[in-house]
Amino acid sequence: MRKTRLLTNGQLRVAELAVFKILLKNAHPNIRIRRADQIMLKIKPHFLLLVAIYAVLSSAAVAKVTRIEVVNEETLSHSAVDFSYRAIRGVVYFTLDPVDPSNAAITDIAYAPTNERGLVEYSADFKLIVPSDSIANGGLMYMVNNRGRGSTPPEDSLLHPLSERGFTYLLTGWINEIEERPGRLRLHAPIVGSAQEIITGDVRYEVIVSRPALESAIGGGGHLAYEPTAAGLENATLSERLYPTDPRVPIERSQFSLNVADSQNSNQKNITLNLESGFKPGYIYELIYEAMNPVLAGAGMSGIRDLVSLIRYGGEGSKELEKLGLPAIEHGVAYGFSQSGRLLRQFMYDGFNADLEQRQVFDGVVPFIAGGGYGMFNNRFAMPTRTNGQHSNYLYPNDLFPFTYGNSTDPFTGNTDGVLKKARETNTVPKVMHIQTSNEYWGRAGSLPHTNPEGTADAPLPEEVRFYTIGGSQHGSGNGIPSAASISQLPRNPTMWNPIGMSLIVSMYAWVSEDIEPPASRYPRIEDSSLVTSHVDGRINSAAWNRLNSVIHPTAIYQPTHNNYGSRWEEERIIDEHPISSDNYYNSLIPAVDSDNNDLSHSTILPPTAEVPLATFTSWNLRAIETGAEKSLARLSGGYIPYARDAVTALANRDQRSSIEGLYRSFDDYLKKYEEATDLLIDSGYLLPGFKAVYMDIANRMESVFD
Numbered sequence: 001m002r003k004t005r006l007l008t009n010g011q012l013r014v015a016e017l018a019v020f021k022i023l024l025k026n027a028h029p030n031i032r033i034r035r036a037d038q039i040m041l042k043i044k045p046h047f048l049l050l051v052a053i054y055a056v057l058s059s060a061a062v063a064k065v066t067r068i069e070v071v072n073e074e075t076l077s078h079s080a081v082d083f084s085y086r087a088i089r090g091v092v093y094f095t096l097d098p099v100d101p102s103n104a105a106i107t108d109i110a111y112a113p114t115n116e117r118g119l120v121e122y123s124a125d126f127k128l129i130v131p132s133d134s135i136a137n138g139g140l141m142y143m144v145n146n147r148g149r150g151s152t153p154p155e156d157s158l159l160h161p162l163s164e165r166g167f168t169y170l171l172t173g174w175i176n177e178i179e180e181r182p183g184r185l186r187l188h189a190p191i192v193g194s195a196q197e198i199i200t201g202d203v204r205y206e207v208i209v210s211r212p213a214l215e216s217a218i219g220g221g222g223h224l225a226y227e228p229t230a231a232g233l234e235n236a237t238l239s240e241r242l243y244p245t246d247p248r249v250p251i252e253r254s255q256f257s258l259n260v261a262d263s264q265n266s267n268q269k270n271i272t273l274n275l276e277s278g279f280k281p282g283y284i285y286e287l288i289y290e291a292m293n294p295v296l297a298g299a300g301m302s303g304i305r306d307l308v309s310l311i312r313y314g315g316e317g318s319k320e321l322e323k324l325g326l327p328a329i330e331h332g333v334a335y336g337f338s339q340s341g342r343l344l345r346q347f348m349y350d351g352f353n354a355d356l357e358q359r360q361v362f363d364g365v366v367p368f369i370a371g372g373g374y375g376m377f378n379n380r381f382a383m384p385t386r387t388n389g390q391h392s393n394y395l396y397p398n399d400l401f402p403f404t405y406g407n408s409t410d411p412f413t414g415n416t417d418g419v420l421k422k423a424r425e426t427n428t429v430p431k432v433m434h435i436q437t438s439n440e441y442w443g444r445a446g447s448l449p450h451t452n453p454e455g456t457a458d459a460p461l462p463e464e465v466r467f468y469t470i471g472g473s474q475h476g477s478g479n480g481i482p483s484a485a486s487i488s489q490l491p492r493n494p495t496m497w498n499p500i501g502m503s504l505i506v507s508m509y510a511w512v513s514e515d516i517e518p519p520a521s522r523y524p525r526i527e528d529s530s531l532v533t534s535h536v537d538g539r540i541n542s543a544a545w546n547r548l549n550s551v552i553h554p555t556a557i558y559q560p561t562h563n564n565y566g567s568r569w570e571e572e573r574i575i576d577e578h579p580i581s582s583d584n585y586y587n588s589l590i591p592a593v594d595s596d597n598n599d600l601s602h603s604t605i606l607p608p609t610a611e612v613p614l615a616t617f618t619s620w621n622l623r624a625i626e627t628g629a630e631k632s633l634a635r636l637s638g639g640y641i642p643y644a645r646d647a648v649t650a651l652a653n654r655d656q657r658s659s660i661e662g663l664y665r666s667f668d669d670y671l672k673k674y675e676e677a678t679d680l681l682i683d684s685g686y687l688l689p690g691f692k693a694v695y696m697d698i699a700n701r702m703e704s705v706f707d
Contacts, residue, residue: 069092083131130326139329192293215274257274294380301378313359342371367432445560470606488621494640561585674699
């Protein structure tokens with residue numbers, strides 16, 4: 001039975017707009033949707049309220065999965081195991097009721113085109129990895145793909161420690177702005193507005209190249225952009241600056257051009273910016289133009305909600321689902337890395353963990369390496385693939401208050417809010433594991449999810465939340481083997497941390513399915529001085545970094561800002577103003593380090609390579625000189641600085657850190673300590689025993705260091 005709910009102001013607003021569209025459907029074409037706000041003011045509010053409530057209460061939950069089309073299916077098998085998986089790819093077709101208050105969080109749904117039943121239609125690519133009956137465990141793992149791509153443990157190998165556990169894996173396309181390419185999962189969202197009433201607005205794109213070039217795709221490689229209007233093409237502006245806070249230097253319109261091309265099976269465009277004088281490495285080129293035809297980007301999250309709900313609870317569309325032969329699902333966990341982790345924070349914050357019947361969609365949610373952010377996932381002219389950083393995109397509306405899972409207060413607006421606030425209001429709060437590396441503190445404001453926005457006090461964690469910081473690591477998990485520097489000044493941090501993350505996903509499932517408590521949170525805190533400010537009076541804080549000879553350290557970290565996007569941003573997520581600067585900084589902090597500049601073991605989870613180190617594993621790196629802007633942080637990168645072989649070499653290099661000879665009597669001694677550190681991770685619940693071999697293989701490959 002459908003539940004009767006009171007409408008919030010936002011939900012009522014969507015209902016009013018949707019009803020108004022119905023009233024206008026057969027009206028004269030000269031009546032424009034953009035005039036809806038003005039016309040509504042002239043219609044008696046009580047009439048609109050009654051119509052909206054009638055529409056909501058009299059309708060069934062008609063948003064649903066209407067069709068599932070299987071494109072191909074294959075079997076994953078291995079001679080060494082007695083189980084298999086089916087890999088199914090296809091397209092799932094959805095409808096949304098624009099009047100249903102459960103869909104009110106989808107930006108611009110009132111302007112989306114509808115079919116003859118008044119429903120919005122869209123579709124998404126999907127991939128299912130289904131275990132054989134012999135191991136199916138009743139658990140659904142929803143993996144949020146990153147820019148259309150994602151590989152599950154059974155796809156990586158049936159010998160992967162998670163493969164034998166029998167989870168069913170699901171991935172769906174949730175991004176409309178990526179090009180069609182083999183294997184990519186895409187969202188196929190409708191354009192909002194109509195041919196009679198085209199929605200327009202100014203959009204901003206930043207372009208940065210790492211080597212000289214004459215042209216660049218404004219959306220990034222393999223990514224699409226919004227089509228310019230005729231006026232937008234003519235009046236587009238372009239500026240350049242070396243660092244984000246430098247003054248913008250305008251570039252004359254005659255000196256650049258935009259090439260707009262169609263993209264196969266997409267309603268967005270492939271747009272190339274051509275600059276007559278050429279792009280200089282490291283410079284920030286900011287392009288602003290009037291665009292048209294935004295898409296219903298928030299449908300990416302409603303698609304996740306509605307398909308997972310169907311799999312878990314059944315309902316309309318169940319017959320389509322039966323064709324896939326899925327095992328019965330009892331519990332669901334969602335996880336995603338980086339951009340995908342930010343999507344999960346947005347999913348919870350926007351209230352999508354409650355389905356159309358107000359049932360809980362996911363029992364557990366695991367955002368990996370999301371830092372303090374969300375994303376442009378559910379706003380007009382959304383750009384889901386943009387990521388804020390210390391050098392790029394720092395004024396985009398991605399890293400916004402609230403940062404914490406529990407409630408906190410914004411010092412700039414006085415608003416009190418939290419990531420889980422809407423879920424708590426609907427009694428659909430999931431268990432949460434926020435897992436990140438120490439790199440997120442330098443480049444992605446990683447401290448703000450567990451401090452107040454001023455960075456002066458630790459924030460209490462809700463009882464449903466665990467927080468894990470993996471030290472000695474960079475944003476992306478490496479293979480453990482050092483390599484030469486390329487696009488950064490230091491060699492990239494090679495630490496492999498993914499086995500710890502995947503082990504914690506298993507702990508999450510045990511938490512939601514069997515109520516087995518996961519390992520205790522481990523993260524740096526202000527109260528014990530393991531979380532500190534990066535710079536003091538413009539100089540690097542010695543608690544954050546001990547100066548090393550010949551190593552250039554960062555002059556700043558990434559700090560999100562409170563920005564003014566215009567009067568419609570807060571309520572409607574429409575950007576009317578593109579800010580060029582802000583002095584309203586939220587105060588992010590970084591983990592303290594030991595005398596060798598490595599992260600602390602009591603405040604971070606250290607992989608064995610960092611717990612038993614042969615080098616300093618920095619959480620930051622700087623851009624290579626040849627890529628320009630060498631004072632800025634290298635995007636999402638950490639560094640690797642080997643220890644001296646012995647004390648004599650260290651003294652000659654004026655290196656005050658430990659030497660390898662001073663730490664380990666021999667390679668065997670190193671190997672013994674390394675294995676003990678690995679076993680401790682297993683005993684503490686941070687690592688599955690099945691991952692021990694891959695870590696020991698890394699240690700064995702370090703023997704040449706002791707020669």
